[in-house]
Amino acid sequence: ETGVTQTPRHLVMGMTNKKSLKCEQHLGHNAMYWYKQSAKKPLELMFVYNFKEQTENNSVPSRFSPECPNSSHLFLHLHTLQPEDSALYLCASSQDLGSSEYFGPGTRLTVT
Amino acid sequence: EDKVVQSPLSLVVHEGDTVTLNCSYEVTNFRSLLWYKQEKKAPTFLFMLTSSGIEKKSGRLSSILDKKELFSILNITATQTGDSAVYLCAVGLYNFNKFYFGSGTKLNVKP
Numbered sequence: 134e135t136g137v138t139q140t141p142r143h144l145v146m147g148m149t150n151k152k153s154l155k156c157e158q159h160l161g162h163n164a165m166y167w168y169k170q171s172a173k174k175p176l177e178l179m180f181v182y183n184f185k186e187q188t189e190n191n192s193v194p195s196r197f198s199p200e201c202p203n204s205s206h207l208f209l210h211l212h213t214l215q216p217e218d219s220a221l222y223l224c225a226s227s228q229d230l231g232s233s234e235y236f237g238p239g240t241r242l243t244v245t
Numbered sequence: 246e247d248k249v250v251q252s253p254l255s256l257v258v259h260e261g262d263t264v265t266l267n268c269s270y271e272v273t274n275f276r277s278l279l280w281y282k283q284e285k286k287a288p289t290f291l292f293m294l295t296s297s298g299i300e301k302k303s304g305r306l307s308s309i310l311d312k313k314e315l316f317s318i319l320n321i322t323a324t325q326t327g328d329s330a331v332y333l334c335a336v337g338l339y340n341f342n343k344f345y346f347g348s349g350t351k352l353n354v355k356p
Contacts, residue, residue: 166290175346177337178279178290189293191337192276227289230303234289 156224268334
């Protein structure tokens with residue numbers, strides 16, 4: 134399997150649930166990103182990792198917790214989310230920071 | 246009303262030139278300013294700026310934020326044809342669900 138994969142593709146969770154989104158890239162890239170895309174809005178950068186180290190946190194609320202165990206995998210742990218957190222969560226990777234990014238298909242999250 | 250304004254809207258230069266792109270903003274509860282490069286599909290992240298006066302640099306690109314005068318600049322030195330793209334500025338607010346993109350600066354670098 135090649136490219137950037139994300140699981141699950143769809144997720145419905147209650148406000149008290151804890152869930153995790155997974156992203157995996159098979160491109161040998163060094164940088165990985167989490168983006169949020171709300172309905173009818175442009176992408177918003179959430180976190181940036183470079184060589185497994187978090188380099189940017191766009192002041193994301195602590196109910197979103199990223200984890201990057203290695204350069205190929207990126208997780209987004211979710212807990213006590215709000216309905217306004219419902220959105221498409223996209224993972225991307227690039228060879229290095231500033232290189233062209235390759236996006237996964239996204240996880241469509243609905244918080245009820 | 247919150248807004249983000251980029252200038253110039255378009256720019257044509259020759260290889261080797263240095264360019265400065267501008268982004269000014271008027272928002273409440275400023276959180277961060279981001280620069281992106283967009284060539285075809287989704288934008289490519291360049292810089293995130295949250296503090297005034299601290300220059301961020303990546304190769305020939307650099308950027309700095311002035312939170313007092315409410316603007317940021319993106320500098321590209323020794324431009325190459327591969328730098329041709331639309332450069333987007335985005336400003337995020339502390340309301341996590343709100344952020345604003347400028348209209349972009351279209352840069353064309355000629356050989």
